[in-house]
Amino acid sequence: MFGLSISESFIIDMYRVEVSNIGNGIVYRRYKNDAIEKEVFTKNISLKPIPIYPLFYPRFLTRYILCEFNTPIYIPPMDSINFYMLLPIDIAIYGYKDNYFTVLDIIPIHRLYKYTLYGPPSRYGDVSGIIARYFKVATSLEKPEEPMQGFCISYIEVRNKLDRFTAISKILLDSSPLSIFYEAGSWRCCTQHITVTINTSTTAVVEYDRKPIESGFKSIDEPEETKTPIITFRNDMLWGY
Amino acid sequence: MDIIEIFKSIVLQSGDILPRLIIFIAIFVTGITISIVIRKSILRILSMRMPRAIASNLSKAIYYALIFLVAITALGAIGIDLTGFIIAGGFAGIVIGVALQPVLSNLFSGFYLMIEKTINVGEAVEIGGNAGEVTEISPMFTRIRTFDGFVVNISNTQIISGVIKNFSKAVARRIEFKVGIAYRENAEKAYEVIKRILDEHPYVLINPSPDIFVSNLGGSSVDITVRVWTPPQVAYETTKDLLWRIKKALSEAGIEIPFTQVDVWFRSPLNIEQIYRVKEKMEKE
Numbered sequence: 463m464f465g466l467s468i469s470e471s472f473i474i475d476m477y478r479v480e481v482s483n484i485g486n487g488i489v490y491r492r493y494k495n496d497a498i499e500k501e502v503f504t505k506n507i508s509l510k511p512i513p514i515y516p517l518f519y520p521r522f523l524t525r526y527i528l529c530e531f532n533t534p535i536y537i538p539p540m541d542s543i544n545f546y547m548l549l550p551i552d553i554a555i556y557g558y559k560d561n562y563f564t565v566l567d568i569i570p571i572h573r574l575y576k577y578t579l580y581g582p583p584s585r586y587g588d589v590s591g592i593i594a595r596y597f598k599v600a601t602s603l604e605k606p607e608e609p610m611q612g613f614c615i616s617y618i619e620v621r622n623k624l625d626r627f628t629a630i631s632k633i634l635l636d637s638s639p640l641s642i643f644y645e646a647g648s649w650r651c652c653t654q655h656i657t658v659t660i661n662t663s664t665t666a667v668v669e670y671d672r673k674p675i676e677s678g679f680k681s682i683d684e685p686e687e688t689k690t691p692i693i694t695f696r697n698d699m700l701w702g703y
Numbered sequence: 704m705d706i707i708e709i710f711k712s713i714v715l716q717s718g719d720i721l722p723r724l725i726i727f728i729a730i731f732v733t734g735i736t737i738s739i740v741i742r743k744s745i746l747r748i749l750s751m752r753m754p755r756a757i758a759s760n761l762s763k764a765i766y767y768a769l770i771f772l773v774a775i776t777a778l779g780a781i782g783i784d785l786t787g788f789i790i791a792g793g794f795a796g797i798v799i800g801v802a803l804q805p806v807l808s809n810l811f812s813g814f815y816l817m818i819e820k821t822i823n824v825g826e827a828v829e830i831g832g833n834a835g836e837v838t839e840i841s842p843m844f845t846r847i848r849t850f851d852g853f854v855v856n857i858s859n860t861q862i863i864s865g866v867i868k869n870f871s872k873a874v875a876r877r878i879e880f881k882v883g884i885a886y887r888e889n890a891e892k893a894y895e896v897i898k899r900i901l902d903e904h905p906y907v908l909i910n911p912s913p914d915i916f917v918s919n920l921g922g923s924s925v926d927i928t929v930r931v932w933t934p935p936q937v938a939y940e941t942t943k944d945l946l947w948r949i950k951k952a953l954s955e956a957g958i959e960i961p962f963t964q965v966d967v968w969f970r971s972p973l974n975i976e977q978i979y980r981v982k983e984k985m986e987k988e
Contacts, residue, residue: 520905523934577934578909583875591874593934596909 465646465680468509474553475571475611481509490555492567500567507557509566512682513614513644513651514554515637517595519570522687525637526594526697528580531601534631537622537660544620547633548600548613549653551642556683563683571612572597580634581701591701594634614642614651617675620658628660636697637688639670643679652676658703666699723781730780734773742766757817760842805860806843812859813842822862826871827935830857834868875908876938878931882949883924885959890917890925896956900948901931906941908932923964 471480478493490502490509517525529547537543555567581591606615622628635656644651655671672695674681742762749758779785800807817840822828826837828847835849844856870876884893894915901913911932918928929949933941953960 521937523936574903575905576909577906579875579911579932581874583877583911583932584873593875593908 463647464512464644464649464651465510468511468555472511474511474569477569477571479511479555479569490566492555492569502566504557504566507559510556510558511553511569512556513551513642514565514568514682514685515640515642515688516550516552516570516572516575516597517637517688518554518565518568518685519552519575523577524593524595525688525690526580526592527635527637527640528578528594528596528632529599529635530596530632531630532598533601534629535601535620537620537628537630539622539625539627542619542621545601545603545618546605547616547618548606548610549616549635550597550599551612551614551651553612554685565685580699611649614653615675616653616656618656618658620660622660624660624663628663630658630660630666630703632703633658634668634697634699636668638690639692639695639697641670641672641674641684642682643674643676644682645676645679650676650679652679658699660703664700664702666703668697668699670695727777727781730777731773734777735770738766738769738773741769760813760817760840763842809843809859812863813840813845815863816840816845816859821867822869823871826869828870829868830862831865833857870935873935875911875932876935877911878933878938878942878945880929880942880946881918882927882929882953883921883960884927884953885961886925888925888958890927892956893927893953893958896952896958897927897929897949900945900952901929904941904945904948906933906937907945908934924961 468479468481470482471478473479476494477499480489480491480493482489482491487503487505488507488509490500490504491498492500515525515527517523517527527549529549531547535543535545550572552571553569554565555569557564557566576596577593578596579591580594583591601618618633620630633656640656641654642651643653652675654673655675657669657671658666659669660666742765745765746758746762749761752758775785816822822830822837822840822845824837824840827835828837829835830845830847833847833849833855835847835853835855837845838848838854839846840859842859844858845862847855847857849855882893882897884890897915898913901907901915907913908931913932914928914930916928917925919926929945931941931945950960
């Protein structure tokens with residue numbers, strides 16, 4: 463369960479995680495089909511599974527996630543629509559010692575990890591496309607009761623500022639202003655309220671609230687890769703939505 | 704003048720020179736120390752506001768100007784008249800200007816590179832056939848550590864006037880390779896095998912989508928060209944990995960990757976028996 467110290471072992475998806483105290487140290491092992499995929503030796507720390515952005519497997523290349531909706535969404539002119547989205551997440555094994563922490567392992571629980579290019583493939587001055595983690599995501603107008611393991615609930619509001627119908631099929635999320643919140647002792651997690659404002663036929667602005675959509679959920683400790691200085695809690699979608 | 708008188712003369716003169724020399728050294732050493740401190744402070748302050756290469760070169764330029772001032776001050780303090788230097792400096796300036804034309808050209812090219820940011824330290828580039836990572840951009844030279852480990856210094860003029868291929872400016876890289884399959888094999892099956900490998904590979908981008916097509920009906924094989932886009936950081940390892948996986952998958956699917964074959968046709972039927980007889984005859988002889 464998220465946020466609880468791993469006492470002995472647990473099974474998640476196709477992986478078995480085992481933590482054993484040997485001598486004066488700790489051995490962390492992650493198995494896949496009885497073969498060790500990851501092994502770490504450490505000492506005097508508390509190991510906890512925490513939800514993490516799906517950006518670290520096979521290695522961290524970008525802080526952006528491009529979610530393509532499995533259902534296209536049409537917004538009437540000068541109107542807005544709200545819906546829920548299941549944001550894919552991975553599970554990180556954090557090691558805690560007093561106020562310090564580190565990520566010891568990333569458990570990739572999705573079958574397929576892909577990247578995509580959002581925007582043009584070269585840089586023109588300061589404007590350029592970006593490489594983003596790609597996921598096809600499920601959306602619903604009703605709140606999912608019990609989300610599947612490996613997904614966070616995200617609440618999205620799309621505002622159409624144009625005087626015509628607009629279709630939105632994808633959303634670009636920046637892991638720096640985006641936050642993941644989890645309920646300690648369960649596998650439930652969520653993000654904050656995300657607002658997408660469609661300004662022109664090709665551009666939109668994605669803004670992030672500070673609070674989680676579920677009260678009482680705790681924010682994850684941001685890893686170094688996604689902990690960049692945040693000036694504004696927003697990112698732009700310049701190359702279509 | 705005997706040797707004793709010469710010695711006395713040197714001692715008398717040195718009585719005058721020694722204090723001057725001490726003053727010169729004192730001013731020079733103090734000046735250089737202060738210049739070093741100023742250079743380091745400027746470098747630290749500028750590094751926070753501008754790229755490291757520009758900050759480094761600006762601080763170097765200020766340092767050399769300070770050294771020049773220190774030298775002038777030290778010489779003036781020991782009573783050396785610098786008026787002659789100034790007059791001579793005018794003529795020398797013209798001579799030096801002509802002599803240093805290539806040097807100055809490099810210098811201004813260096814400043815142009817820094818301001819225009821055509822290349823930056825840490826970027827992967829190819830200049831004049833040298834592909835590698837930029838490790839330093841000085842006012843005169845740009846230093847590249849090639850991918851095979853050599854350090855190459857390229858003059859800035861050469862960079863400005865030549866062709867620069869900057870791999871780091873690309874947000875995504877396209878890689879391309881050809882796979883040949885035998886004529887008797889099913890090209891559609893090969894296409895499916897290759898497509899599956901590309902779809903499963905994490906570094907092959909969804910968009911722009913991979914391109915797989917028969918590009919040539921060659922002498923010995925049907926050539927299938929594969930074009931994929933990848934994040935630039937992993938372009939090299941993706942190329943290696945894809946080629947390996949595709950080769951393995953095609954072999955597992957029983958698809959033959961042929962080697963070059965040449966069919967030789969004889970105008971008249973070849974009599975094998977006759978060849979053996981000639982060979983036996985030659986052995987007997």
